[in-house]
Amino acid sequence: xxxxxxxxxxxxxxxxxxxxxxxxxxxxxxxxxxxxxxxxxxxxxxxxxxxxxxxxxxxxxxxxxxxxxxxxxxxxxxxxxxxxxxxxxxxxxxxxxxxxxxxxxxxxxxxxxxxxxxxxxxxxxxxxxxxxxxxxxxxxxxxxxxxxxxxxxxxxxxxxxxxxxxxxxxxxxxxxxxxxxxxxxxxxxxxxxxxxxxxxxxxxxxxxxxxxxxxxxxxxxxxxxxxxxxxxxxxxxxxxxxxxxxxxxxxxxxxxxxxxxxxxxxxxxxxxxxxxxxxxxxxxxxxxxxxxxxxxxxxxxxxxxxxxxxxxxxxxxxxxxxxxxxxxxxxxxxxxxxxxxxxxxxxxxxxxxxxxxxxxxxxxxxxxxxxxxxxxxxxxxxxxxxxxxxxxxxxxxxxxxx
Ligand SMILES: *[C@@H]1O[C@H](CO)[C@@H](O)[C@H](O)[C@H]1NC(C)=O
Ligand SMILES: *[C@@H]1O[C@H](CO)[C@@H](O)[C@H](O)[C@H]1NC(C)=O
Ligand SMILES: *[C@@H]1O[C@H](CO)[C@@H](O)[C@H](O)[C@H]1NC(C)=O
Ligand SMILES: *[C@@H]1O[C@H](CO)[C@@H](O)[C@H](O)[C@H]1NC(C)=O
Ligand SMILES: *[C@@H]1O[C@H](CO)[C@@H](O)[C@H](O)[C@H]1NC(C)=O
Numbered sequence: 001x002x003x004x005x006x007x008x009x010x011x012x013x014x015x016x017x018x019x020x021x022x023x024x025x026x027x028x029x030x031x032x033x034x035x036x037x038x039x040x041x042x043x044x045x046x047x048x049x050x051x052x053x054x055x056x057x058x059x060x061x062x063x064x065x066x067x068x069x070x071x072x073x074x075x076x077x078x079x080x081x082x083x084x085x086x087x088x089x090x091x092x093x094x095x096x097x098x099x100x101x102x103x104x105x106x107x108x109x110x111x112x113x114x115x116x117x118x119x120x121x122x123x124x125x126x127x128x129x130x131x132x133x134x135x136x137x138x139x140x141x142x143x144x145x146x147x148x149x150x151x152x153x154x155x156x157x158x159x160x161x162x163x164x165x166x167x168x169x170x171x172x173x174x175x176x177x178x179x180x181x182x183x184x185x186x187x188x189x190x191x192x193x194x195x196x197x198x199x200x201x202x203x204x205x206x207x208x209x210x211x212x213x214x215x216x217x218x219x220x221x222x223x224x225x226x227x228x229x230x231x232x233x234x235x236x237x238x239x240x241x242x243x244x245x246x247x248x249x250x251x252x253x254x255x256x257x258x259x260x261x262x263x264x265x266x267x268x269x270x271x272x273x274x275x276x277x278x279x280x281x282x283x284x285x286x287x288x289x290x291x292x293x294x295x296x297x298x299x300x301x302x303x304x305x306x307x308x309x310x311x312x313x314x315x316x317x318x319x320x321x322x323x324x325x326x327x328x329x330x331x332x333x334x335x336x337x338x339x340x341x342x343x344x345x346x347x348x349x350x351x352x353x354x355x356x357x358x359x360x361x362x363x364x365x366x367x368x369x370x371x372x373x374x375x376x377x378x379x380x381x382x383x384x385x386x387x388x389x390x391x392x393x394x395x396x397x398x399x400x401x402x
Contacts, residue, residue: 038238039234039235039237039238039244040227040231040234040235041222041226041227041230041231041234041348042227044234044351044352044373045217045221045222047373048213048217048370048372048373049217051372051373052213052214052217052372055214055372056205056214058200058201058202059199059200059201059205059214060198060199060200061218063102063198063199064102064127064199064215064218065126065127065218067101067102067105067106067107067108067127068105068106068107069107070107071107071132071134072135073106073107074104074105074106074107074169074171074172074173075101075106075107075108075109075134075172075173075174076097076100076101076104076106076107076108076109076173076174076176077097077108077109077110077111077131077173077174077175077176078093078094078097078098078108078109078110078111078112078176078177078178079111079112079175079176079177080093080111080112080114080177081111081112081113081114081177082114083144083146083147083177083325084112084114084146084177084179084325085146085179085325086323086324086325086343086362086363087324087343087344087347087362087363087366088361088362088363088364088365088366089146089179089325089362090112090179091212091216091362091366092178092179092180092181092208092362092366093146093176093177093178093179093180094110094219095183095208095211095212095215095216095219096176096178096180096181096182096183096208097176097178097182098127098129098215098219099182099183099186099187099211099215100159100176100182100186102199103165103186103192103195103196104164104165104168104169106174108127108129109129109130109131109132110129110131110219111131111175114324115322115324115325115327115331115336115337115339115340116333116336116337116339116340116341119223120223120225120337120341121222121223121225121226121340121341121344122220122221122222122223122226122344123220123221123222123223124219124220124221125217125218125219125220125221126218126219127218127219129219134172134173138172138173139170139171139172139173140171140172140173140174140175141168141171141173141174141175142174142175142177143155143174143175143176143177143178144175144176144177144178145176145177145178145179145180146177146178146179152178152180155178155180155182156180156182156185159182159185159186159189160185160186160188160189161189161191162189162191163191163192164189164192165192165195181207181208183207183208183211184206184207184208187201187206187207188206209369209393210393212366212369213369213370213372213376216366216369216370217370222344222348225341226341226344226345226348229317229319229341229342229345230317230345230348230349232315232317233247233293233315233317233349234349234352236291236315237291239288239289243289245288245289245290245291246289246290246291246354246355247290247291247293247349247352247353247354247355248280248284248286248290248291248292248293248353248354248355248357249292249293249294249295249349249350249353249355249356249357250276250280250292250293250294250295250296250305250357251295251296251350251356251357251358251359251361251363251364251367252272252273252276252294252295252296252297252298252301252305252359252383253266253269253296253297253359253360253361253363253364254266254269254272254296254297254298254301254359255269255297257297257298257300258298258299258300259297259298259299259300259321260297260298260321260322260323260326260328261328262323262326262327262328263297263323263326264326267401268384268385268399268401268402269359269383272359272383273301273304273305275383275386275387276357276383276387277305277308279357279381279387280292280357284355286309286313290313291313291314291315292305292309292313292314292315293314293315293316293349293350293353294306294314294315294316295316295317295346295349295350296321297321297323298321299321302316302321317342317345317346317349318342319338319339319341319342319345320335320338320339320342321339321342322335322336322339322340322342322343324339324340324343343363347363347366347367350364350367350368350370351367351368351370351371351372352371352373353371354374354378354379355379355380355381356368356371356379356380356381357381357382357383357387358380358381358382358383358390359382359383360382360383360384360397360402368380368390377390377391377392377395382397382402383402384397384398384399384402385398385399385402386398
């Protein structure tokens with residue numbers, strides 16, 4: 001009898017201790033999630049690097065990062081001083097040039113003082129691409145494909161079908177200005193497979209689209225200026241109960257308009273604003289737990305969206321709206337830097353969206369590839385004469401021009 005009573009006592013004690021431990025655990029878990037969920041860009045970038053590291057752990061990263069280190073080594077520089085396209089075009093060119101440099105064992109640099117020194121906004125991350133002054137009397141090759149579609153095609157053919165590494169070996173320094181994907185053809189080139197194999201890529205990595213998230217993060221980290229401007233948006237997502245609000249992003253690009261008088265005219269975008277707003281109102285759940293982020297090439301559209309949704313529910317990054325390649329001469333150099341800052345900051349925000357509605361544009365397409373912490377294709381939509389859900393790498397848009 002006494003035995004039974006002390007047994008019951010012990011059992012109750014165990015329950016109480018178990019209960020206390022459980023409460024303690026729960027508390028420390030919620031403490032942990034509060035700490036790790038501080039929603040700022042630095043944290044997001046660290047989490048992203050960690051995931052990329054796992055996803056690409058089979059890749060020979062040291063081949064990407066440990067190229068020749070001497071200033072006298074042969075080099076390949078991505079150069080953008082004029083006529084190099086918007087940020088989407090430039091990212092295509094930069095990542096192409098980087099892989100070509102890696103494959104040809106050249107030191108890689110980025111030279112982009114236009115429209116404002118790039119290093120004011122982005123710093124090298126794990127690869128130092130800071131441009132240097134070369135000694136005189138070096139043998140140079142300049143390739144500028146952005147001014148000539150014919151040259152772009154010739155280079156594409158050369159990189160697809162010949163041992164271009166050998167042909168280029170007579171040059172010390174190569175300067176490349178391009179907005180083409182030369183990664184995909186280079187990786188498939190039969191003549192250089194002995195070098196490509198050293199990267200140990202898997203068959204699904206063999207394209208610019210797949211490698212982009214890794215290459216971007218290896219090359220770039222934002223400056224404090226960019227971090228501050230992005231964090232203005234990200235901190236708005238924290239609500240009182242530590243539930244992160246959903247970020248719904250709209251990239252509405254309409255082409256030539258009063259904000260961008262030198263831009264090209266884009267077709268099939270007359271009703272883009274109405275169509276996107278209707279989609280947001282009908283197909284998405286907008287409530288206190290969500291925020292709309294807008295980036296547009298039109299000041300009028302930007303303001304329209306901010307006015308349409310409540311102040312507490314919509315946000316954009318302040319600053320002049322400029323096209324970084326089709327500049328209006330009326331901008332001062334300060335405005336050009338502020339405009340470029342806004343472009344880069346918008347790009348980082350688009351990488352954090354829970355839902356993303358894109359215009360057909362390299363800018364938002366590359367940004368969507370950085371949505372690694374969720375899934376690049378999670379609630380991803382493209383405006384292409386109407387709104388379509390983008391479902392994966394193999395998805396094809398319904399119209400070529402849209
Ligand atoms: C981001 O949050 C971390 C804490 O999680 C903090 O250490 C860091 O200073 C923050 N960064 C910025 C730029 O606020
Ligand atoms: C190369 O990749 C394969 C998987 O694709 C992996 O099993 C192997 O360990 C990798 N080799 C190295 C040296 O990392
Ligand atoms: C990784 O790349 C380096 C060249 O940078 C090469 O020497 C090495 O053999 C490669 N490793 C593997 C496992 O292929
Ligand atoms: C904005 O907020 C006001 C009052 O808080 C509310 O009456 C109105 O419906 C809201 N508008 C939208 C578009 O949510
Ligand atoms: C939006 O909702 C309508 C009506 O439910 C549906 O027919 C349409 O397919 C949805 N659009 C997308 C892109 O999912």
